[in-house]
Amino acid sequence: MQAQKHPAFDEERRYLEDTCKCMDREIDYLADEVEKMDEELSKLKRSVGGNYSDDVIVKTTIHESNKRKLNQLKRAEDKPYFGRIDFKEFEKAEYETFYVGKTSLTRKNDNKMLIIDWRAPMASLYYSGEIGEVMYKAPEGLIIGDLGLKRQYEIDKKELINIFDKGLTPMDEYLQTALWEKKDNRLKDIVNTIQSEQNDIIRADKEKVLIVQGVAGSGKTTIVLHRIAYLMYTYQEVFNAEKLLIIVPNNLFLNYISDVLPDLGVEEIKQSTFEDMAMSLLDAEYKLVDIETKFYQLLDYQKLSEEYREKLQWTSFFKGSMIFKNIIDRYVTHLSSNFVPKIDLKINGFIIYSYDEVLKMYEKDYRYLPIIPRSKRIQKYIESNMLDRVKSIQKEISDQYENKVNLLKDSVEDIESIRSELIKLYDERDKINQELKKSVDKATKQYFDQWQNLDIGTLYKDLISDYEKLRLYADKEFDRDLIAFVSNYSKKIFDSGMLEREDLAALLYLHLKLEGLSLEEKYNHIIVDEAQDYSELQMYILRQLSSNNSFTIVGDISQGIHSYKGIGSWKELMENVFVGCDRELLNLKKCYRSTMEIMNFANQVIKKWRKEEITLAEPVLRSGDKPLIIKKNSDEEIVNDISLRIKELKEEGHKSIAVICKTTQESIGVYQLLKNAITDDIHLITDKDTSYEGGIVVIPTYLSKGLEFDAVTVFNCSKDNYIADELHIKLLYVSITRPLHKLFIYYKNEPSILLDIDSDYFNTL
């Protein structure tokens, strides 16, 4: 054990033993409390029989908090802490020692803080402080002092394995140990090795739009999850789980990250794909065109003309653009200004509600409401007041008849002589009044039937599939050809009973404009991962869902394989969508995932996509094999070689191995061949999969985005499979930035032009 060589070994081992004992005692105590409270609460609930009780509420709160703490301690018991800082505040005489762990621990008998939570303000020094003068932000202000010692521990099953002292042990030895670990099927937390630039993001001020451009493997996904844990801990009073929303690319990814938050003691955060969230807000189940259909059409440079592919791209861009948002805005303004029909609500010629009166309700009294709730409110108001209105009209009619009767009576001396006339008048009056009452429902219905039906799906389809309408609401002259393409293309899709994903965002926007959103439905903080793939309109919608413009948005423009509809630049996003908000753009340049050799190679590939905004990744100092580029003559030969390589990799201890293919169709073919060639369990991953179990997988590139594997083999990087356009370059870049340790790239006959890079960066076979 390395730790024994450290001069402080005995002292540290004793501290660890004492802490573990104390933690065990606390676990026992809490387990006991939880058990007792379980019983007590069920008795109490029975006795109050479902009625409100302060006692039940207070006890439930304590019970939940005890359960949470017990859970956190249990998760931490094998490795109670990972770091230590010795800090002396200025003007104080002594250094104080603080041990940093995943959750805090206080000794009961003397209230001594044995471990501080990694999210506590002072723990920031462990991540960002260098030995010497330091400062950290606390609720009471900036605390300045001196950091005397920063120590890191490797602890396994309560045993001290290694001790690293910052400044004494070689730089990042501790981090290196973590990065060399083999990965299985889930993303892990990194509380013990969070780096300074990552710490700044995790602890960044919450009241702003924070955008993080981070290279592949820089820890973006990991960091946002830690940021959630930090926000939940730091702002307990304002943040509850329902007020936080994480938007992720797909359910497979959701499953891949599902361990991190519970490991960090955070449960029940709302995590969703944009599509699922949209469907739930729309309260409808639309059939969506397969995500791959358009994507693969765009890649299919052999069958489809460039002109057609460009128009397809433009359609996607248009539907997710702020241009389309403005068109929808104008459409809604038009709908609204013509909404109240220019007719009176009449019964048998009597005006019950005049057009002017209803218009006033619409334009003045209920103007604060969006159109749909406004129209419902007016309808309800009118319906509930109809009978009263009719009654007062009946009274007027009765008065008029009374006058007529009186006049008639005054005109004769002998009332008997006009008896029949009087009866006729009374009958007439009663008939009119009865008719009025009888016709209320019918007349009201007839009147409201004249109001426009605000079915959002129909309104949306009417707009986008109608060339004339689109042109009418567009503010500037669009290429007629493109607009015609968009409307025809959309019509065909709608006629098949489907919608595109791009339509869903626009549809939701229309829904929000017409239906509105209550404050309870809004979020206090929204997190978007893989943000480069969302359109500006999607981001604008998320802004509508935010109560306070508090966002953490992370992504990598170089991995923007959906850039035809996604975000082209963070600056544009800030200017077009988050204008007027407090915004900050931060960069993460270091890649922690892959070895230097893999990342240097990947940098050469992405450089082929010349764009000013790309930042090349700086790999952390971890060296492995150079990527291996292998030539074969057929798919079968490639698969045979991959099967041998998988065997080798498994013998070396690698747990997760991916065969990455360009498309799903290619993946299916490779999977069939590979299944026959190896005996191991192997999984084909498609967009229907919602769980990722690790091991050996065959997967299309777009689904591998965000995931990582110990080793990756890229199936067919031949000349005719990867051309030098933006989409192919980015696809290849995503594939080759997935491995932690080993990368193999296969091609048939001739290599892709994208592999035409300095031979120092790879080996060949």
Ligand SMILES: Nc1ncnc2c1ncn2[C@@H]1O[C@H](COP(=O)(O)OP(=O)(O)OP(=O)(O)O)[C@@H](O)[C@H]1O
């Ligand atoms: N400070 C760190 N300490 C240890 N491991 C880290 C650290 N930062 C990142 N990692 C590891 O690097 C890998 C990449 O992290 P993550 O997937 O969060 O990156 P990413 O930026 O989202 O990647 P990509 O955009 O390529 O999907 C993970 O294995 C993660 O555990």
